[in-house]
Amino acid sequence: MRELHHPPRECLELTQVLHALSDPIRLCIVRQLAVSEALACGTFCETAPKSTMSHHFKVLRLAGVIQQRSEGTSCFNTLRRCDLDARFPGLLDAIVRENVATCGDSLWETEEQ
Amino acid sequence: MRELHHPPRECLELTQVLHALSDPIRLCIVRQLAVSEALACGTFCETAPKSTMSHHFKVLRLAGVIQQRSEGTSCFNTLRRCDLDARFPGLLDAIVRENVATCGDSLWETEEQ
DNA sequence: TCCGTTGTTCTAAAAATATCGAACAATGCG
DNA sequence: CGCATTGTTCGATATTTTTAGAACAACGGA
Numbered sequence A, B: 001m002r003e004l005h006h007p008p009r010e011c012l013e014l015t016q017v018l019h020a021l022s023d024p025i026r027l028c029i030v031r032q033l034a035v036s037e038a039l040a041c042g043t044f045c046e047t048a049p050k051s052t053m054s055h056h057f058k059v060l061r062l063a064g065v066i067q068q069r070s071e072g073t074s075c076f077n078t079l080r081r082c083d084l085d086a087r088f089p090g091l092l093d094a095i096v097r098e099n100v101a102t103c104g105d106s107l108w109e110t111e112e113q
Numbered sequence C: 001t002c003c004g005t006t007g008t009t010c011t012a013a014a015a016a017t018a019t020c021g022a023a024c025a026a027t028g029c030g
Numbered sequence D: 001c002g003c004a005t006t007g008t009t010c011g012a013t014a015t016t017t018t019t020a021g022a023a024c025a026a027c028g029g030a
Helices: A014-021 A024-034 A050-062 A081-087 A091-096 B014-021 B024-034 B050-062 B081-087 B091-096
Strands: A066-071 A074-079 B066-071 B074-079
Touching (some): A014 A024, A014 A050, A014 B014, A014 B024, A024 A050, A024 A066, A024 A091, A024 B014, A050 A066, A081 A091, B024 B050, B050 B074, B081 B091
Antiparallel strands (some): A066 A074
8 A cells, every 4th residue: 555644753733733633533533542552444433434534534644643554455543642742741641531521511610710 | 892702611622622722823822821811912913913813812712712801992811721721631731831843853853653 | 072002893705624425446355 | 356345535515714804893091
């Protein structure tokens, strides 16, 4: 398969990383990768069609968030945790660790703001 | 001046916050706010015209990143640090603390990835 | 009251993104 | 080889986002 471009660590840009992570599908991908080793694209059972998922993987790769490696007909994805931690310490942890609850839950008292 | 809507803490969404922070101008605003108290919109000497800046402040406010308060003819902005830290621990620190250098600097040895 | 300052809203246009079907490429198996 | 599997690329469309000028609103000072 064709060579896949991965930006070197020192070229990662925070704005691009944040943009890559600001999509629900991509955020979901990153969180799954955070708790497992290399996963093939096909193992992410999103409802989106393949071409859409392929697009999202590409965005993540070009932003430097994931590493993609072909093996057979599969494409295995891993988080570039070392590079991300080196460039943006604490960012990945903060994003992966996030509380699962969203709007509607009352886990946090609504203080005056 | 008109009431400005601020989403309550429990309604903040990570994807929206990340998107708000993924723009260079907005990221710059947030970083300035992180190291100072309330700043009026006009104190951010970006080259962009007022209407563009106003748009960016609105994006930050609606994502729950900043609090805006009118005073006289000025509009003072503050980071919603407490809410952000409560909902997304470590995120703000990671984003504000980021290394200043960008592509081209050799502060990090490029390891194999 | 007249004016300058500060910032928002409206509007339009441009640019960037997202979505997804169809065609294609690479691989491996029988 | 024939074929299914896995994923990419292309092309078109739709949606979102960004930018910015112009008009407007609120406020304060002279």
